[in-house]
Amino acid sequence: MRREPTGGGLSCLVCGGIQDRRFRRGDYAYCRCSRCGLLASSPIPTAQQISAHYQAKFVSGNYETARRYEAEYCRVHRQIAKFVGAEPGQRVLDVGCFTGGLIEVMASLGVDVCGLELQPEAVAIADKRLPGRVHQADVFGKEFPPGPYDIVTMMGLIEHVLDPMAFLSRAYALLQPGGRLFLQTPDAGSMVARLMGSRWPPLAPIEHIHLFSRQALRQSLQEAGFSSIRFKRHVKLLPVAYVYEMLSSFGPEWRRAMRPIQILLGRVPLPFYAGEMLVSAVKGGSVATP
Numbered sequence: 001m002r003r004e005p006t007g008g009g010l011s012c013l014v015c016g017g018i019q020d021r022r023f024r025r026g027d028y029a030y031c032r033c034s035r036c037g038l039l040a041s042s043p044i045p046t047a048q049q050i051s052a053h054y055q056a057k058f059v060s061g062n063y064e065t066a067r068r069y070e071a072e073y074c075r076v077h078r079q080i081a082k083f084v085g086a087e088p089g090q091r092v093l094d095v096g097c098f099t100g101g102l103i104e105v106m107a108s109l110g111v112d113v114c115g116l117e118l119q120p121e122a123v124a125i126a127d128k129r130l131p132g133r134v135h136q137a138d139v140f141g142k143e144f145p146p147g148p149y150d151i152v153t154m155m156g157l158i159e160h161v162l163d164p165m166a167f168l169s170r171a172y173a174l175l176q177p178g179g180r181l182f183l184q185t186p187d188a189g190s191m192v193a194r195l196m197g198s199r200w201p202p203l204a205p206i207e208h209i210h211l212f213s214r215q216a217l218r219q220s221l222q223e224a225g226f227s228s229i230r231f232k233r234h235v236k237l238l239p240v241a242y243v244y245e246m247l248s249s250f251g252p253e254w255r256r257a258m259r260p261i262q263i264l265l266g267r268v269p270l271p272f273y274a275g276e277m278l279v280s281a282v283k284g285g286s287v288a289t290p
């Protein structure tokens with residue numbers, strides 16, 4: 001977790017550099033490390049605040065939005081499955097599988113896949129799609145098939161957790177030698193993030209706690225023992241109406257500007273890039289690539 005440097009102030013959990021306050025969002029601020037570029041919430045929310053936040057989102061209908069656009073969002077899951085490149089018979093663990101969209105696609109390709117999810121409402125939906133493959137379990141527990149796995153995926157997860165370094169170490173332990181880790185997460189050092197500044201949609205307190213730059217994530221993965229680290233911009237083909245609805249939670253200041261486009265195009269899919277990245281890394285070795 002975050003450390004206190006000797007000179008006072010906040011210290012980056014990745015490199016120990018000093019974090020300066022940059023953006024304000026309600027009762028929270030985001031601080032950027034001047035050394036590695038990590039953006040971190042200040043203060044860090046408690047586990048109780050996080051649990052209450054997601055329960056409130058369920059009550060307000062966030063699962064219904066995902067289900068209304070399930071067929072269209074399946075394109076994104078197929079895109080990610082192609083990036084992962086799992087082959088029939090390989091063992092894959094998807095940590096934070098939400099309602100099971102990605103593991104459903106991989107299972108259809110003959111992959112031996114299972115998912116972990118903490119939110120009971122999401123588990124109930126996912127279990128109807130893939131009975132017996134989704135476990136309401138913490139990745140640090142034992143309530144799911146033991147490793148080693150050929151592949152571990154963490155899509156849209158690492159920015160949500162209190163201790164991302166521990167998650168990377170746990171992924172390393174679950175993989176067989178030469179196994180691969182795949183992540184999807186916002187890129188705090190992307191041109192989009194720099195241009196949007198305080199209006200960058202992933203700046204969402206309580207939900208998004210740590211937003212990594214490529215430099216910060218590369219260093220974190222290397223410290224966990226990973227090599228052959230590769231980054232790719234994540235451009236999603238999404239219905240305009242879906243993006244419009246999601247802006248009520250992420251980037252509400254952009255929602256009014258997008259309303260005329262939503263009225264005109266509705267469910268028409270367009271490529272969207274909000275400064276997110278796809279990342280792959282291999283367990284073991286010593287070479288990292290840009």
